[in-house]
Amino acid sequence: MKIHSQTEKLEFVRTFISEAAQQFGFDEDSVQNIVLAVDEACTNIIKHSYEYASNKDIDIRIMTDDHRFEIIITHQGKPFDPKSVEIPDMPAYLASYRKGGLGMYIMRAMMDEIEYKKLPNNITEVHLIKYLRNKISR
């Protein structure tokens, strides 16, 4: 699916991801975790990569392979490498009431792998990967 870079579009993204993750066979908790991670990734792109410009594109694709469920989010905003964000020590972090980086922390907690790819033509891909244990064919 493709959306414009507007936080109002996050609802459509969550519905799209939720339906696909359920169809793949994830339980309800995992579906909600994946949905939250994708929401956080898209919010980061809207906020940091596109700096709230509302007419830019975000493309979201899903690729599956056996037990692997992968969401690929593509944009052409400012490159942003999730791995470059230091994972905060949460007790100290919260004690100081900082909130920046919280979305990234949650993304990492919810997914098994996060990959970042910088492609030609200023294209950036964020790959969010979750593995399904005990997959039951539907």
Next chain:
Amino acid sequence: MFDVTISDNGEILLSGRFDASQVEKAKSIFNKIEKSSTVDFKDLEYISSAGLGVLLMTQKRLNESGQRLKLINMNKHIWDVFHYAGFNNIFEIE
């Protein structure tokens, strides 16, 4: 769909889905809170880090004057998110 209201007894009621698109709406209520208050999550289906940030900044501001938020009636997923993020250490959650 998201809504935030203050009930007659002063409780803050959240409903719907609290994501980045709803931050300004939420701030319009939370920024007015000046004393210890209860936030009822009973009808809240979803929250992302954007919503957590509003609660965190409100708690920070209230703590400076010895006040605080108490959070009640979370669904399981929201409760899990709070615990993943360690927010259970800075909010009283019932």
